[in-house]
Amino acid sequence: MSTLPLLPDEGLPMLPEDTAGHRERLRGRLLDGGGEALLDHELIEYLLMLAIPRIDTKPIAKALLREFGGIGALLTADAAALTRVKGVGDTSAAAIKIAHAIAIRLLKAEVAERPVLANWQALLDYLRADMAHHAIERFRVLHLNTRNMLIRDEVMSEGSIDQAAVHVREVIRRAIDLGSAAIILVHNHPSGDPSPSRADIQITRTIADAGAAMGIVLHDHIIMGLNGHVSLKAQGLI
Secondary structure, three states: OOOOOEOOOOOOEEOOHHHHHHHHHHHHHHHHHOHHHOOHHHHHHHHHHHHOOOEOOHHHHHHHHHHHOOHHHHHHOOHHHHOOOOOOOHHHHHHHHHHHHHHHHHHHHHHHOOOHHHOHHHHHHHHHHHHOOOOOOEEEEEEEOOOOOEEEEEEEEEOOOOOOOOOHHHHHHHHHHHOOOEEEEEEEOOOOOOOOOHHHHHHHHHHHHHHHHOOOEEEEEEEEEOOEEEEOOOOOOO
16 A cells, blocks of 8 residues: 655655645635634644645644644744644744744834833733743843833743742843833733732832832833733732
């Protein structure tokens, strides 16, 4: 019995010829109706099809969504986690990561176009897309100028699944180096619950006091989670 040859990078049979019509229909729906015309697994299927065109990517797309629970978690997953799914090699993982990078770049550009405080929803959309699904806690600082325009967005630390090391002096020193007039702190809760811990509140107040002594305003500390976000300023905690 003859067998279909394997594509080395993915280890799966090459695409049978009778699926060409399916791909044409997907392409037509995408071009006519935009992304809203495709289901989640079809979006991923089409993305992977562009990266590994000789393989049936529909079962791989469905397996990825099952494994990660949705598009958001899938796009933010690291390459090593992606390649543990059968049929996903470096080529497919790179396609997924480049799609995520483009989406984040687009959202960040919208934040950078206007003063952050007057463009708050765009900031929240950007932070949610970039942070809400991460399995490891990350702490970042957004640096603003005197017009509250974003001048730098930096990840200051990455922690274990439930904590990130935050050093007050490093945060303030970096703000001084960049000439920041104000900062916004952001971190994620991998648990999904964005409720601030006692430690979150304490470190926020410590940074606020240290910044005030140097003429640097702390506008807010935002905690992102799958279940939403919390603004410590809106909660009256700073």
